Amino acid sequence: MSHHFRALIHSPSLPVPFSHGVGVSAASPSRAPRLPRARASVEKREQAMEEPGGAAALGWAARDATGVLSPYNFSRRVPRDDDVTIKILYCGICHTDLHIIKNHWGNSMYPVVPGHEIVGVVTGVGGGVTRFKPGDTVGVGYFVGSCRSCDSCGKGNENYCAGVVLTSNGVDRAHGGAATKGGFSDVIVVNEHYVLRVPDSLPLDRTAPLLCAGVTVYSPMMRHGLNEPGKHLGVVGLGGLGHVAVKVGKAFGMKVTVISTSPSKRQEAVEHLGADEFLVSRDPEQMKAATGTMDGIIDTVSAWHPITPLLALLKPLGQMVVVGVPNKPLELPVYAIVPGGKGVAGNSVGSVGDCQAMLEFAGKHGIGAEVEVIKMDYVNTAIERLEKNDVRYRFVIDVAGSSLGSATYV
Structure with missing residues (x-):
């Protein structure tokens, strides 16, 4: 491993190259622990970093390097003029999510809400949004922000921007430096530049993994x-x-x-x-x-x-x-x-333009991932199975069809 790669994986502000085959394990939902007082205080400090006044959100988060996921209440940021609010329908599970919840790269900011293969429906748009309207079917991939001014961004290669903001476990400096929280949740707010239009011909569950x-x-x-x-x-x-x-x-x-x-x-x-x-x-x-x-x-x-x-x-x-x-x-x-x-x-994922072109190509040719659709309460078991390569070929969470529960404190 080069010094450059080591620097990347220890910097939460930079993109982490993702992996798709390194085994990790997590406990099943039946063994998921109740959140202890110490974890609750960590969670409150994390919420204090968030921009106040945003919509309430419910997701599943890992609180520490055990990687065990359980219900987590938090707030999304207040939508700005160029933001799109999205109700999440499906979210794929990628090996990157496993690395993050287990802190394999040493940069996890707990509590971590994973997920960067997001498909959903637009529920609200800011006054400056021109590309989307409520009811549109959209996607969100590996990143939700970039500097928009560097050479990479200027050439349409936002995925290689040094200031790229990852969808999960990224640092969103434009919004108070809060850690980003991903698609294992019911709602997300994203700048319209990083939102993708999903062709009508694509089945949504099989489309989610295409976003990564x-x-x-x-x-x-x-x-x-x-x-x-x-x-x-x-x-x-x-x-x-x-x-x-x-x-x-x-x-x-x-x-x-x-x-x-x-x-x-x-x-x-x-x-x-x-x-x-x-x-x-x-x-x-x-x-x-x-x-x-x-x-x-x-x-x-x-x-x-x-x-x-x-x-x-x-x-x-x-x-x-x-x-x-x-x-x-x-x-x-x-x-x-x-x-x-x-x-x-x-190669690390692709740019916004690459991803939109890929979706159009997939829609034209009927390309979708081979998936096993699960509910959120099965996610820890799915992670255990993924460790054993026991999936053909991608788990996808039916977020909208799941009972996400509510965080419990002792």
């Missing part, structure tokens, strides 16, 4: 020209990100090969998701036969893995894009990239 997983694979494919019919795309890993990458690649008209360590995933990849080929990365003969055949590779795996054999699959001048974040540094021998002029790049 979808744009994370779509954005680099567009940027690196991995969107042209007839090109050959390799997708490493068949999880929450990988299964969406397969769907996006096929919608672009590409030949798609899933690369996995698990032969058992072949049928799912080819017959259900529509991949053209399946390659077992632990099979030397299969890997040798595929050498130099791919124009690009999207690597979605967050566990440590050797990338030199994967780079051998690329054609000369081919491009690998890493979107997973392993705990240990990946090894990159120069001989794996220099002779063929190959490239290795990273």
